[in-house]
Amino acid sequence: MIQSLDLDLKAIAVSGVVAGAAFVAVLEADLRLTGRNVDDLIILGRPFVKNPAHARLAGGAIHAINSIALAGLYATVEGRFPGPAWLKGVAFANIENLILYPVTFFEDKHPALRDGQVDRYFTWPAFWQSVPRHIAYGAVMAALYDRLRKTNPTTR
Incomplete structure (x- = not known):
């Protein structure tokens, strides 16, 4: 039997968007600090635009939607994680990163990698660069x- 979920959609949307902005803030900092151009906004947006210059803008919109969706998923499973909220979130976001990161194995098919717009993702340095982003998110x-x-x- 499926249990009814009592989700606070406003809390999901707001926390997802704000956390997505935190992710982007860390992304901007690490791009400058490391010199490695593993820009998730370009990766997300580039397949959907003809002009590579528009990739970050498109990627930003996709990232915002993903951030809300991930917050929604978190809201459905957060009760299964022990500890304070911030620690549950850090664990959740990094589990998501570990599960999805192997997709970068197929990076050679991505237009932004093929045209040199971003650096390779399927490397240890690029993976470790993604971790602080997910901690912040x-x-x-x-x-x-x-x-x-x-x-x-109404939700508690």
Whole structure:
């Protein structure tokens, strides 16, 4: 039997968007600090635009949607993680990263890699570069979701 989920959609949307912005802030910092151009916004957007210059903009929109969707998934499973909200979020986001990162094995098919717009993703340095991004996303998303959900009397 399927249990009804009592999800706070506003908390999911707000926490997802804000955490997505935190992810992008860390992405911008690590691109400058490392000199490795593993830009997730370009990776997300490039397959959907003809002009490579528009890839980041398209990727930003896709990233925002993904951020909300991931917050929604977190909201459905967060009760299965022990610990404070921020730690549950960090664990959740990095589990997601570990599950999806092997897809980068197929990077040679990606137009942004083929035309040199971004550096290779299927490397250890690129993987480790993604970890702080996911830490930021997870901590912000879960802490904010928890706080917003607790302030909404209809969900708790």
